Amino acid sequence: MCRRAAPELVDTRHTIFVGMIMWIFLAAILSSSPAEAGCDSLVRRALASSSTSLPANFRALARCSRDEAEAQFNSLLPRAKSAGALVNLCMAAIDSEVFGPVWKVLSHDALDYDVRDQVAEKIGNSCADKPKVVIFLKGAYFGLRDIEFQQWDDALVGCQSPDLGTWLTEQAEKPPKSMFDEKYNALLGVVVSRKGVDALPHLAKAAINGANEGPFDAILMQMEAAVRPGIGEPILPESQAKLEAALVEIASNVNRDKARSVADRLANAGAHQAAAQLLSKVYPDRVSEEGRFTYGAVSIERAECDGQKTALLHVAKVDESGTRWIILNDVRAPMQAVKPRLSKCTPEGGDWGVATTPEPVASSKDIDTWVDSIEKQWIDKGYDVSIKKEKTVTLD
Numbered sequence: 001m002c003r004r005a006a007p008e009l010v011d012t013r014h015t016i017f018v019g020m021i022m023w024i025f026l027a028a029i030l031s032s033s034p035a036e037a038g039c040d041s042l043v044r045r046a047l048a049s050s051s052t053s054l055p056a057n058f059r060a061l062a063r064c065s066r067d068e069a070e071a072q073f074n075s076l077l078p079r080a081k082s083a084g085a086l087v088n089l090c091m092a093a094i095d096s097e098v099f100g101p102v103w104k105v106l107s108h109d110a111l112d113y114d115v116r117d118q119v120a121e122k123i124g125n126s127c128a129d130k131p132k133v134v135i136f137l138k139g140a141y142f143g144l145r146d147i148e149f150q151q152w153d154d155a156l157v158g159c160q161s162p163d164l165g166t167w168l169t170e171q172a173e174k175p176p177k178s179m180f181d182e183k184y185n186a187l188l189g190v191v192v193s194r195k196g197v198d199a200l201p202h203l204a205k206a207a208i209n210g211a212n213e214g215p216f217d218a219i220l221m222q223m224e225a226a227v228r229p230g231i232g233e234p235i236l237p238e239s240q241a242k243l244e245a246a247l248v249e250i251a252s253n254v255n256r257d258k259a260r261s262v263a264d265r266l267a268n269a270g271a272h273q274a275a276a277q278l279l280s281k282v283y284p285d286r287v288s289e290e291g292r293f294t295y296g297a298v299s300i301e302r303a304e305c306d307g308q309k310t311a312l313l314h315v316a317k318v319d320e321s322g323t324r325w326i327i328l329n330d331v332r333a334p335m336q337a338v339k340p341r342l343s344k345c346t347p348e349g350g351d352w353g354v355a356t357t358p359e360p361v362a363s364s365k366d367i368d369t370w371v372d373s374i375e376k377q378w379i380d381k382g383y384d385v386s387i388k389k390e391k392t393v394t395l396d
Contacts, residue, residue, distance in 0.1 A: 039064040043072055051085035055092035062096035069093070073101035077108065083118040086111075090123060094136045103140050106151040117154055124155030127164065134161050141171065146182035156190040165194060169202045175210030180218055188222040197239050199226045204246040211254040220265060223247070244274040251278045267325045275325035279360070286360040291322045293360035296367035297393060298374060299335035299352040302383070303345035310345060311383040314338045315371050316390040317364065318356065327395060328356050334393045341388060 042064050046057040054076065062069035073093060080086040086105070093102045106116045127133035137159060140152050156168070172191045176184050188206070192199050200223060207219040223246060227239040247266055251259040260282045266275040280287050287293060295318040302311050316335060320327055335354045357370050371387065378385045 039068050043068060046072060046076055047079070049076070049079050051079060051081045051088075054079050054085065055088045058089060058092045059096055062093070062098055066096065066098055069096060070098045070100055073098065074108075077105070077110075083115045083122075086115070087119050087122045090119065091126065091130070094123070094130070094132050097132065099136050099139055099143070102136065103144050103152075104148060107148050116151060120152055120154040121158050124152075124158030127159035127161045133159065134164050137164060138167055141183070141187065144183075146186070149183050150186040153186060153190050153193070156187075157193045168194070169199075172199075172202050173205045173209060175206050175214035175219065177210075177213040178215065180215045184215065185218050185222070188219065189225070192222055192226045195226075197227055197242055199223075200242055200246040204250050207250045208253045211250075211258050216254075216258060217261070220247070220250075220262070224269075240271070244271050248274055248277055251281055256282055256284075263325060272325050273323070276323050279322050279325065283360050286362050287322065293320045293322055294318065295320060295327055295331075295360055296357040296370050297327075297331045297335050297354065298356075298371060299338065299354045300374075300378070301340055301342055301352055302348040303342040304348060305342060305345035305384075309348070309381075309383045310342060311378045311385045312341050313371060313374060313378075313385065313387045314352075314390050315367070315387055317367060317392045318395060319392055320360075320395045324395065328354065330395050331356060331393055335390075338390050 039061065042057070042061040046054070046061050049057045058069060058073075058076065061072065076089065077086070080089045090102045090105060093099070105111075106120060111119075123133060124137070127137070137152065137156055140149055144152075156164070168187065168191050172188055175181075188203065191202060195202075203219055203223045203226065206214075207216055207223070210216055210219060223243060227235060227243045229235050229239075244266060247262050251262040254262075259278055263275040263278040263282055266272075266278075279293060280291070283293065297316050297318050299314045300311055301314060302309070304310065314335065316331075316338075318327060318331055324330065332354045336352050355374065357367065361367055361370075375385050375387065
């Protein structure tokens with residue numbers, strides 16, 4: 001049998017239900033402040049803006065609700081009909097501290113590359129009297145991915161704020177712990193573009209700080225870019241000297257492997273004397289008390305003797321003064337001038353080939369091991385090989 005609830009109980013349940021509805025309605029009213037309640041009309045006004053009225057309407061929306069302004073930013077982009085209008089919209093957002101969507105505005109596929117460059121350049125150039133632009137550009141380094149940050153390089157170069165310049169060099173001197181970081185490399189490129197040769201001390205510090213775990217080689221490449229002249233122009237001697245001095249400083253403060261990398265880079269660039277300054281750093285166990293180094297050298301005399309291809313390896317120890325990173329050119333003449341021993345045979349080829357050990361040696365035994373490897377190469381080529389020890393070649 002179904003019993004009906006007492007009238008008093010029904011009234012109580014009705015009262016509770018009505019009360020809940022009223023609380024929900026009241027909470028909805030309270031959760032929407034008068035300012036936010038009025039933002040809808042500002043959104044509609046912004047979305048209907050002309051290019052001219054768009055910045056002012058965006059500022060008004062941002063004053064009402066910064067979150068709503070950020071959410072609507074991309075929807076407002078079609079209202080900016082030119083690069084100048086887009087710059088004005090971006091500046092309105094930056095002034096309102098709505099940074100997020102502006103950081104990414106250059107990544108929109110609908111923007112032509114020249115428009116992106118214009119926007120970045122004009123925003124950067126405005127930073128002299130717009131402190132929030134400096135804050136915006138600093139934040140881009142932390143708030144964007146690699147390629148997105150790189151798109152702002154024109155702004156970072158164009159903004160000549162001393163505050164930003166100091167911040168950039170500070171960031172450059174603190175390399176990340178990775179072999180290569182595209183965002184950091186883009187930042188180094190900005191520092192190089194802003195400072196040119198004067199970037200070298202900061203990059204040298206970065207290389208030393210990043211020698212063990214950081215993008216060491218990438219930093220060295222940026223150092224070379226800092227002194228690179230314009231197309232068709234020679235490098236200035238004073239710039240080359242500053243680069244060499246910075247690289248020697250780096251090599252003097254890093255481990256042997258990194259120091260050798262620096263020395264090889266110097267030598268490949270023709271700075272042999274600067275590279276030679278690093279011999280004692282790279283080979284501390286192979287330098288004599290007089291500061292000299294020992295190498296091995298061989299010249300190869302070839303001939304056909306009674307129908308047999310024959311090679312005679314003329315081997316000499318080289319005593320070098322520690323002023324050359326590469327000794328081959330200086331030993332070539334004396335090694336080719338030793339007395340021939342296959343004169344009764346039919347000579348093969350022209351001048352004798354000459355080779356040296358790729359680095360200083362610790363003992364004569366290292367030279368013997370090196371010569372053994374050369375002997376094997378010629379035996380494998382079908383030659384009858386013999387060895388003749390020659391007197392020491394001294395290079396002062």
